[in-house]
Amino acid sequence: MLAEDRTLRGRVGALALHAKYGRDTAVKGRAAFMGKFDAQARDEAATRGEILSEAELADRAEYLRKLHFTRMALASAKARRRNVAAT
Numbered sequence: 001m002l003a004e005d006r007t008l009r010g011r012v013g014a015l016a017l018h019a020k021y022g023r024d025t026a027v028k029g030r031a032a033f034m035g036k037f038d039a040q041a042r043d044e045a046a047t048r049g050e051i052l053s054e055a056e057l058a059d060r061a062e063y064l065r066k067l068h069f070t071r072m073a074l075a076s077a078k079a080r081r082r083n084v085a086a087t
Helices: 003-021 027-047 054-086
Strands: none
Touching: 027 054
16 A cells, blocks of 8 residues: 555544544543653652642653653664664
8 A cells, every 4th residue: 555545544534533523532541641640740759758739740740741752752763773774
């Protein structure tokens, strides 16, 4: 299958999904995923005996989210380099 066909096929699927269920199909999942970072920030603060404001907890949760995605990007880059080197 050509890349253009895959792109169009994905677009068709997304449009069909949104037409059937609305735009916010992943709201609950996204909220749960983001809540994981909030909980982690709270747990780490509690472990260190810190009492943080909600704003500071939100900031730390955001840094944990960025850390997570940066680690994923690094792992992806390493895997792509390995795949290129293997061919």
